[in-house]
Amino acid sequence: MSKEQMLYEGKAKKVYVTNDPNLYIVEYKDDATAFNGEKKGTITGKGQLNNAISKIFMEMLNERGIPTHFVEQLNDREQLVKKVEIILLEVVVRNIAAGSLAKRLGMAEGTVLPKTVVEFYYKNDDLGDPLINDSHIDVLELATPETVKLLEQYGRQINDILVEYLKSRNVTLVDFKLEFGITPQGDVILADEISPDTCRFWDADTKEKLDKDRFRRDMGNVEEAYQEMLRRLGGVEA
Ligand code: C5P
Known part of the structure; x- marks a missing residue:
């Protein structure tokens, strides 16, 4: 290679x-x-x-x-x-109100959502990655309605798997962002990364933030938080 x-x-x-x-x-x-x-x-x-x-x-x-x-x-x-061609949609899955959802809907950060929320954002830096709906996705031809349905299904399935996995490591999965791509064979697969840059992770007991919000909000100990997440996942730095 x-x-x-x-x-x-x-x-x-x-x-x-x-x-x-x-x-x-x-x-x-x-x-x-x-x-x-x-x-x-x-x-x-x-x-x-x-x-x-x-x-x-x-x-x-x-x-x-x-x-x-x-x-x-x-x-x-x-x-x-x-190799994939990235679909220009960010799929955000939320279990607890935080970040832009808390702001947009006027909810207190930490409010447990009665149902999982799935959102789509248009991956476009010039526009600041705006929140978009199915009609917008259709008009912009970002994905077919079938693919949008599949992305939501994958988002919910991945959420169920991650929530359970992280719970056993004393971490609450607040929300996260996924990106998908299409292979040359035409399959839709998960791409990009799943990390403290793209997820909100809170210690299940103390609610201490173990993710990029520490950088966004100048809270300090950013690297330590990422290290702590790796430790809880049982991993080692290569
Ligand atoms: O900012 P917001 O509350 O919409 O973010 C929701 C989730 O998506 C957070 O976990 C955040 O880290 C992630 N996200 C991301 N990349 C973006 C926007 C949000 O990884 N461009």
């Missing part, structure tokens, strides 16, 4: 093509951004930690029948993944 030219550089990751037409290499960076890039910083060791954490979640989901892009971890910062 040889790493070839960089295809794309995002806020937290770089993607490279390889000599295999079906595989990419993803490199995790230490760069952190929040509020659509308005706040920028570096979290020392974040690349390694998110690589290790996302590997654990993706392997676990693969084992439980959710198709993901994850193939294998190559080293402390890189993963081999299946």
